[in-house]
Amino acid sequence: MANGSRQAAWEFFGTELKRRREDAGITQVELGARVFVSGGYIGQFEQAIRKPQLDVAQRIDEALQTDGIFERLWKKLIKDQPYTEYFAHAAELERLATSICEWAPTVVPGLLQTSGYARALYLASNPLSPDEWIEEMVGLRMDRTRLLKDAARPVYWALLHEAVLRLPVGSADVMAQQLEHVTELVRSRKILAQVLPFSAGAHPQMGKAMKLMEFEDAPPTVYTEGVLSGSLLDDPAVVKRVHADYDLLRVTALPLEASLDMIEAAAEGYRQCAGTT
Template identity: 70%
Template sequence: MANAGKGGRWAGSRQAAWEFFGLELKARREAAGLTQGELGRRVFVSGGYIGQFEQAIRKPQKDVAARIDEVLQTDGFFERMWKKLIADSPYDEHFASVAELERLATKICEYTSTYVPGLLQTSEYVRALFLGSNPLADEAQIEDMVRSRMGRTSLLKGPARPVYWGILPEAALRIPVGGPAVMARQLDHLAAMARERKVLIQVLPFSAGAQPIMGKMVTLMEFEDAPPTAYTEAVLSGNLLDDPATVKRIQGYYDLLRAAALSPEASLALIESVAEDYRRCANTT
């Protein structure tokens, strides 16, 4: 979720700051006479994760940064730096680490419970969502929110884009966010991305009945040189999970959703049919 008033500022400088974070971590770990594995055991992550933090490949969570300070006796240095870097992110604190990981992922699988996933949204659709949840926000705030969200969507447009597999509930097609004209263009966008083979989309129809993790938002990410992660989100909060057993269990739930969903071909046909219904409705109003 984009954070109001921040926009998409200086991503390159922020990455340089994370690299400084990693260099400081390595220097202070070595000064304490600890290997990556030894520090990892003391802060309850793997030694490999410590190495990825030091190389700025992966960003630690807040509680890990705090435990590093305790072990290395750095008087809150790493937690303070973590807070500063997250505060300068265009995203809410609970989502900032996820946005960083999206850029590194080789594969992203998503399921949303109500709306079109963020990476697949149009600017009109995004604006309608943010206006709905921030009815008193001024235009500059709304523009910042839209800009941040649309910055994320560029991830799926380049030649190095990750494999993307999205499962949408039928409700995401039927809830008229922004009105019929906005929905028609949003669903046209989904159909175009699917037809251009940029993404793989399946629709979970109403007829599928009760399924695991329905009512939840789940993102699964895979990486070239790091273990997979899962992210789940609720109102103004989120959980980034990397415990292998937990991620494997969520992957199993996702596979069950995938099996219950319409085929990609049938999903595309439904998306285009609903888009046409919205178009007719927009033309008669």
């Protein structure tokens, strides 16, 4: 399903939700209270600004006595989208965010990846997959990276652990191109990037990648990923704590210019290893 068709389908979901809610004679706030989200969220679901998670769709069916229609619509829409189920919502929210702050403890964040780096990651985790599937996945990853090239791109801040620079993914040439791509994004003022050096020692969120997203007309959200799973967290207390952790990482990391120097030096080291200086 193309992006335009998928958005139209989510708009149908929202229109149907509004119709069923009004037929039941309850407000957005009242429905929100019954399904444990805010009335504002219900409004955003109805306008297809945000997509509910499966458990929320199921509770809507229960509250409105709609015989599972919203659960079935949700499963159909998620099945027809190109990303894994656990990442689908985060991918949608990336496009809506006005600000994205990422913490990357081991690998370059997806929005910053080159095709060579992404290909090496997919091959490492899917060594028996056919080339066609690998290239399809790489293409989807590259589609996401276009977000940072748009004129209306979000403010993007990446915190990279030094391990990201030192852990070789693919060949030395792949790593050199990847790190040079990051520096080019910084130099062209499309992103901000800092490096947390090994010398910083223990730090918040050790080993746990996270993405903080802020929006024009919606509360901020945190996305975290585990083994073949992902979680979107929007509880205000949780988001506040994660934001505090991110601030601690930011003040512990190297300053912007020193971080850029380290990334460029690492890229040069890979270039020398690849013999392409």
